[in-house]
Amino acid sequence: MTSAPPPPAPPPATSRSEFLAGARDQLPLLLGVVPFGLIFGALAVAAGIPALEAQGLSVFVFAGSSQFVAIGLIAGETPALLIVATILVVNLRHMLYSAALGPHVQSLSLRWKIPLAWLLTDEAFAMASLRYQREDRRTAHWYFLGTGLTLWASWQLSTLAGIVLGARIPESWSLDFALPLTFLAILVPQLKDRPSVASALVAGGLSVALIGMPLKLGLMAAILGGVAAGALLEALARQRSAEQEPLR
Numbered sequence: 410m411t412s413a414p415p416p417p418a419p420p421p422a423t424s425r426s427e428f429l430a431g432a433r434d435q436l437p438l439l440l441g442v443v444p445f446g447l448i449f450g451a452l453a454v455a456a457g458i459p460a461l462e463a464q465g466l467s468v469f470v471f472a473g474s475s476q477f478v479a480i481g482l483i484a485g486e487t488p489a490l491l492i493v494a495t496i497l498v499v500n501l502r503h504m505l506y507s508a509a510l511g512p513h514v515q516s517l518s519l520r521w522k523i524p525l526a527w528l529l530t531d532e533a534f535a536m537a538s539l540r541y542q543r544e545d546r547r548t549a550h551w552y553f554l555g556t557g558l559t560l561w562a563s564w565q566l567s568t569l570a571g572i573v574l575g576a577r578i579p580e581s582w583s584l585d586f587a588l589p590l591t592f593l594a595i596l597v598p599q600l601k602d603r604p605s606v607a608s609a610l611v612a613g614g615l616s617v618a619l620i621g622m623p624l625k626l627g628l629m630a631a632i633l634g635g636v637a638a639g640a641l642l643e644a645l646a647r648q649r650s651a652e653q654e655p656l657r
Contacts, residue, residue, distance in 0.1 A: 422547075424551040425551075427552040427555065428554060431540070431551070431552035431557075431559070432558070434556060435533075435555075436559070438535075438536075438560070439559075439563050442473075442560065443567040444567075445567075446473075446568045447567050447570055448571060449463075449480070449567075450463060450467075450568040450574070451571040451574055452480055453476075453575070454572055454575035456481075456483065457484060460572045463568070463572055464568055464569060467564055471528075471561060471564065472500050474499055475496040475499045478495060478496065478499055478628075482628075491626070491629065494629065498629065498632045498633065498636070499632065503530075507526065509534070510537060510538065510541065510553075513541045513546060513550075525550065525557065528554070528557025528560070528561055530557070532556075533557040536556040537549075537552065537553040537557070603642055603646070604638075604642040604643045605639060607638045608638050608642075609635065611634050611635045611637075614631075615631035615635070616628060
């Protein structure tokens with residue numbers, strides 16, 4: 410008997426197919442992203458932030474957790490420099506994302522690096538890092554662009570919808586309670602190990618203990634304390650793991 414011929418090799422990926430694949434793979438994650446965009450838009454309006462400025466936060470900052478933090482700081486009339494500094498601290502994790510994806514985009518021109526860096530979020534990193542694990546990476550940056558741009562567009566639309574809906578909600582329907590509930594919904598799924606739990610406990614404890622500090626500096630100190638606690642426990646865990654490895 411003659412053996413069956415091998416199946417034909419799949420056609421090489423094109424920039425268009427990669428872009429569409431990135432957009433398609435991001436769609437399931439939008440089920441969790443869109444509700445937070447709606448909540449952000451509604452809370453921003455409820456906090457007294459003008460609609461155009463609220464939409465501008467989503468367009469230019471494009472970082473959900475930082476935008477929620479910014480709402481409280483803006484409503485509390487915190488100085489602009491401190492708001493910017495707080496957003497930078499909250500987004501420090503993006504430096505790790507950039508370091509992980511940096512070798513894959515190193516050969517690209519600035520025309521590509523700048524928009525890809527702007528579109529780099531938690532969800533975009535998750536999908537792009539999986540794509541870069543495959544062998545053929547020549548057009549993978551188009552996948553990165555597709556997944557990041559899809560997320561950005563959905564965040565803008567959901568923010569806009571939240572602003573429109575929030576503007577129609579009576580002031581008697583106070584939305585203040587929704588902000589801490591939103592943060593809890595973001596935080597709890599991230600508590601997967603001791604460093605993350607310790608980081609949350611330290612940051613939460615410091616934020617309560619230092620609530621009386623002027624200019625919302627207690628929030629900044631709580632963020633830095635939580636990051637330091639988590640980093641310290643991770644370093645100790647790595648050291649303990651290295652000591653337990655058998656000598657070769």
